[in-house]
Amino acid sequence: MKFNPQQLAVYFVAGTKDVPTGETLPTILAKAITAGITAFQYREKGPLALTGAKRELLGKQLRQQCLAANIPFFVDDDLALALALDADGIHVGQSDQAIETVVSLAPDLIIGYSCHTPAQIDHANQLAAIDYVGSGPIYPTVSKADADPAIGVTGLASLVSSSRVPVVAIGGISVQNVADVAMSGCAGTAVISAIAQASNINDVVNKLNAPFK
Numbered sequence: 001m002k003f004n005p006q007q008l009a010v011y012f013v014a015g016t017k018d019v020p021t022g023e024t025l026p027t028i029l030a031k032a033i034t035a036g037i038t039a040f041q042y043r044e045k046g047p048l049a050l051t052g053a054k055r056e057l058l059g060k061q062l063r064q065q066c067l068a069a070n071i072p073f074f075v076d077d078d079l080a081l082a083l084a085l086d087a088d089g090i091h092v093g094q095s096d097q098a099i100e101t102v103v104s105l106a107p108d109l110i111i112g113y114s115c116h117t118p119a120q121i122d123h124a125n126q127l128a129a130i131d132y133v134g135s136g137p138i139y140p141t142v143s144k145a146d147a148d149p150a151i152g153v154t155g156l157a158s159l160v161s162s163s164r165v166p167v168v169a170i171g172g173i174s175v176q177n178v179a180d181v182a183m184s185g186c187a188g189t190a191v192i193s194a195i196a197q198a199s200n201i202n203d204v205v206n207k208l209n210a211p212f213k
């Protein structure tokens with residue numbers, strides 16, 4: 001195991017477009033780190049996503065913040081960027097670069113893989129290099145335009161019970177529903193808007209963490 005699964009408890013995911021107008025991603029990340037997030041994923045996706053040198057420059061800053069706070073830094077779906085930033089891990093979706101390619105090119109990174117169905121969990125179970133699975137959306141989400149239909153906590157529980165590796169739940173998770181989500185046996189929750197759009201990040205992170213302590 002390349003990391004401690006407890007670091008999946010409050011997994012903040014965000015890119016430039018996810019923070020409120022007038023805020024910056026490093027400012028929001030700094031608040032989230034102070035509040036006690038356990039991992040961060042830089043996910044620069046969508047029409048307004050930064051590319052090229054701007055993406056790398058911001059990534060470097062976010063990577064440094066995580067290093068200083070001693071929390072794992074993941075990059076979503078961009079192996080070249082993950083390697084350039086010396087990330088701790090990479091998260092790979094079903095429609096991203098093939099998971100087998102990532103596994104063979106970056107066996108030392110912490111590798112997360114999105115799995116929405118029992119068949120996808122079976123596939124992940126066969127790949128020894130995968131360290132955790134991200135499953136969802138649990139509830140409808142406004143943060144991912146091409147999200148699959150919501151699977152609910154019942155769907156999540158069945159994926160958790162068949163997965164070889166820890167499962168992080170994602171999609172529409174908030175302080176209101178995190179206790180229900182945690183009942184599934186998942187290792188933690190990954191959230192965008194609940195933290196990025198929070199008026200009190202400290203309070204939200206504490207409440208997201210509570211069921212996993």
Ligand code: 3NM
Pocket residue numbers: 013114134135136137138140141142143144147148170171172173190191192193194
């Ligand atoms: N992946 P929020 S749902 C990035 O189902 C992402 O794989 C999902 O954002 C999946 O916490 C999602 O704001 C968006 O709902 C999560």
